[in-house]
Amino acid sequence: MTTLGIDLGTTNSLIAVFSDDGPRVLTDTAGSRSVPSVVAIDDGGKLLVGAAARARAVYRPDDAVSRFKPYMGEEHGYRLGEHALGPVSLSALVLRELKARAEEALGETIDEAVITVPAWFREPNRRATIEAARLAGLRVRHLLNEPTAAALAYGVAQGDSEQAIAVLDLGGGTFDVTILELYDGMVDVRASGGDVHLGGEDYTDVLLRHVLSGTTTDALQTGAVRALVERAKRQLSHEQTVTVDLSTLGGPTVSVDRETYDRLCAPLNQRLRRCVQEALVQSGLRGPSIDHVLLVGGAVRMPAVAAIAESLFGQPAKLADDVDTLVARGAAVQAALLDKHAALRDVMVTDVLTHSLGVSVVQTWDGEHYEGRFMAVLSRGTTLPASRQERLATLHPEQTTLVLQVFEGEHRLVEKNERIGTLEIQGLPKHPVQSGKTEAVDVRFSQDVSGLLQIDATVLSTQQTKRLVLERSSRPLQEGERAQADRRLAAIAMHPREAQANRQLLEVATSVMMVVPQAERDTVDRYILAFESAMDKQVPNDIVEANALLTAVVRDLVNRHGLHDLVDVP
Numbered sequence: 001m002t003t004l005g006i007d008l009g010t011t012n013s014l015i016a017v018f019s020d021d022g023p024r025v026l027t028d029t030a031g032s033r034s035v036p037s038v039v040a041i042d043d044g045g046k047l048l049v050g051a052a053a054r055a056r057a058v059y060r061p062d063d064a065v066s067r068f069k070p071y072m073g074e075e076h077g078y079r080l081g082e083h084a085l086g087p088v089s090l091s092a093l094v095l096r097e098l099k100a101r102a103e104e105a106l107g108e109t110i111d112e113a114v115i116t117v118p119a120w121f122r123e124p125n126r127r128a129t130i131e132a133a134r135l136a137g138l139r140v141r142h143l144l145n146e147p148t149a150a151a152l153a154y155g156v157a158q159g160d161s162e163q164a165i166a167v168l169d170l171g172g173g174t175f176d177v178t179i180l181e182l183y184d185g186m187v188d189v190r191a192s193g194g195d196v197h198l199g200g201e202d203y204t205d206v207l208l209r210h211v212l213s214g215t216t217t218d219a220l221q222t223g224a225v226r227a228l229v230e231r232a233k234r235q236l237s238h239e240q241t242v243t244v245d246l247s248t249l250g251g252p253t254v255s256v257d258r259e260t261y262d263r264l265c266a267p268l269n270q271r272l273r274r275c276v277q278e279a280l281v282q283s284g285l286r287g288p289s290i291d292h293v294l295l296v297g298g299a300v301r302m303p304a305v306a307a308i309a310e311s312l313f314g315q316p317a318k319l320a321d322d323v324d325t326l327v328a329r330g331a332a333v334q335a336a337l338l339d340k341h342a343a344l345r346d347v348m349v350t351d352v353l354t355h356s357l358g359v360s361v362v363q364t365w366d367g368e369h370y371e372g373r374f375m376a377v378l379s380r381g382t383t384l385p386a387s388r389q390e391r392l393a394t395l396h397p398e399q400t401t402l403v404l405q406v407f408e409g410e411h412r413l414v415e416k417n418e419r420i421g422t423l424e425i426q427g428l429p430k431h432p433v434q435s436g437k438t439e440a441v442d443v444r445f446s447q448d449v450s451g452l453l454q455i456d457a458t459v460l461s462t463q464q465t466k467r468l469v470l471e472r473s474s475r476p477l478q479e480g481e482r483a484q485a486d487r488r489l490a491a492i493a494m495h496p497r498e499a500q501a502n503r504q505l506l507e508v509a510t511s512v513m514m515v516v517p518q519a520e521r522d523t524v525d526r527y528i529l530a531f532e533s534a535m536d537k538q539v540p541n542d543i544v545e546a547n548a549l550l551t552a553v554v555r556d557l558v559n560r561h562g563l564h565d566l567v568d569v570p
């Protein structure tokens with residue numbers, strides 16, 4: 001049975017599998033590789049996922065939800081018609097679409113996956129990702145940090161030469177930096193950092209605000225305007241000046257040069273730079289000793305990113321080959337490692353802890369007790385697998401119970417960190433108050449690469465032990481959970497898969513119509529009407545014919561007006 005590699009991206013998601021020739025990205029029947037991470041609702045109240053949803057977002061932004069990934073694990077509600085959906089359900093819908101695609105492409109049932117997440121994701125974000133997968137009917141075998149995935153795909157392609165690599169991954173919504181070493185088939189992650197709320201879309205926001213700064217009309221807050229600004233942003237990656245022409249949408253025409261754009265984006269670039277510097281410090285390496293700087297993620301095409309990398313590492317950064325699929329391919333490599341694929345026997349991966357793990361303690365200072373202080377047992381940046389022990393003591397001689405609250409985070413006050421578990425030790429030996437005697441307890445934290453955290457507490461005097469195991473990234477799908485998950489998602493009205501393709505064409509045609517000159521709109525409109533009418537009458541041959549005609553018209557417009565970035569033509 002195949003374990004699927006999934007790059008669950010903020011803007012786009014991809015799937016890949018490993019074969020004897022190496023990792024391979026799966027496409028749909030039309031040859032398209034990525035599935036937009038977008039969910040939308042159509043006029044009939046049914047949900048659309050992927051390209052159809054993205055196309056609808058262009059002209060009905062209120063009917064579509066995207067960029068929900070950075071909010072995984074947070075309270076964040078979205079409304080699509082009568083559906084109230086959170087980031088977990090939305091991701092589950094995308095994952096279910098990916099699973100269906102994989103099953104179609106491979107002709108087998110897929111139950112297990114390696115899913116990539118930003119290295120900076122915390123425990124609740126990770127748990128939410130696993131929950132989303134479970135709802136989609138997938139067991140997560142490993143949550144792999146995105147930059148580690150990129151390095152894994154890169155490293156496997158390089159063979160076994162020894163090198164230090166920095167991976168800068170700027171996607172739509174998140175930024176990850178990882179510094180790692182490759183040697184003898186080992187991928188050794190030295191440092192990992194980033195910012196969960198910094199991505200390419202923030203750059204689009206900056207440009208959008210600039211372009212609309214002279215206008216006051218809310219009518220311009222549409223997906224079509226954003227799509228045109230997004231296109232201009234991409235052009236600025238290789239052109240010195242761009243003109244954003246919003247006249248067909250009732251907006252201004254604004255010209256922006258690279259210098260202005262860079263000035264507007266300076267605060268964002270500053271944040272990028274700081275993240276990279278922090279990771280370098282954490283890695284214990286110096287910039288120039290890094291052999292390769294690998295740029296991953298859609299938004300690293302902005303020259304500013306390469307410039308920041310070059311200034312910090314003292315060498316030109318290189319755009320990874322086929323940069324958009326590197327993370328998915330890395331997930332497939334990890335899946336193959338778990339499946340013990342013969343071609344990969346010798347590769348080993350280590351990772352680093354991205355957040356410190358520890359317990360809540362009481363600190364004593366000048367005779368006063370201060371509760372709720374965080375004591376890290378395993379510190380951020382520790383190479384995994386790792387195991388470390390700290391000795392704690394009870395506070396009072398008569399104390400017979402010790403409650404260990406386990407936290408993740410960096411703050412010295414536990415209330416600012418994330419509580420991830422509790423371990424209670426009862427039956428400690430009681431001592432007379434006058435004796436002033438307390439009990440010592442050794443607390444050992446052991447964490448492996450796949451996210452399994454084991455905490456052992458041993459009472460020194462009695463050698464009594466208590467263990468807590470937190471499966472921080474993976475849990476097998478329990479009996480009955482699958483059926484329950486299926487029922488929950490099945491309750492959401494979706495179009496059948498064939499109908500989704502027709503919906504996609506309709507949504508794409510409608511959004512293209514929004515941005516082409518008036519003279520051409522009428523033509524598209526006629527073909528759309530013909531297509532809708534064929535679908536209403538439900539005569540299969542007529543639908544196929546009208547679909548082909550409309551597809552040809554849309555393709556022609558997309559080619560002539562360079563709208564490839566805007567829509568995915570089915």
Ligand code: AMP
Pocket residue numbers: 009010011012170171172173199200201204230233234235237296297298299300301302324
């Ligand atoms: P990803 O999630 O890795 O696919 O990254 C998507 C992000 O990359 C989006 O914010 C895009 O706007 C951005 N992006 C893609 N191509 C370019 C480009 N040529 N120049 C600037 N940003 C880009």
